[in-house]
Amino acid sequence: MIQLPASYQEYLAGKSESFINAVRPVLMQSAADKSHGVRVVVHPHDHQAHVDQSLPFGTVIEDID
Helix, strand or coil: CCCCCHHHHHHHCCCCHHHHHHHHHHHHHHHHHCCEEEEEEECCCCEEEEEEEEEECCCEEEEEC
């Protein structure tokens, strides 16, 4: 089983279940590859996450669309 790095676990702490369900698969993908970080794009009614090659592994940033 893939273990999320502490920075990803800290990012998820206190977030809603729906938010976690939306971004966790991408955090897991990043943790499996251990190459790049994750960018979470915040929309008014939802969130989207993707692996971002410009971010170092273990980094999570939020951005607005």
